[in-house]
Amino acid sequence: MRQFCKSLFPVVGYAYCTIPTYPSCQIGFILCSKNPSTNFLEPVQQLMQKQVEQIQLKYYNSDVHRAPFILSEFARKALNDVC
Secondary structure: OHHHHHHHOOEEEEEEEEOOOOHHHEEEEEEEEOOOOOOOOOOOOOOOHHHHHHOOOOOOOHHHHHHHHOOOHHHHHHHHHHO
16 A cells, blocks of 8 residues: 555655554554655644643644654564565
């Protein structure tokens, strides 16, 4: 699937999240962009710590945004072997 997406889109990324009600508690996403300058790791709008506090975010920040794209070594190897 990832290889197919790469044939259609210049930028293809993989991310995952945990969902306690989902079997195995983890689900993965393939993200695709037609814009070659897309960087899924970086939020489109960077929030400064003052903004996070001002709007009273309790969960989201730039590091949390990046986290789903950071894969463990076994997952990275599995994706590279398959794709």
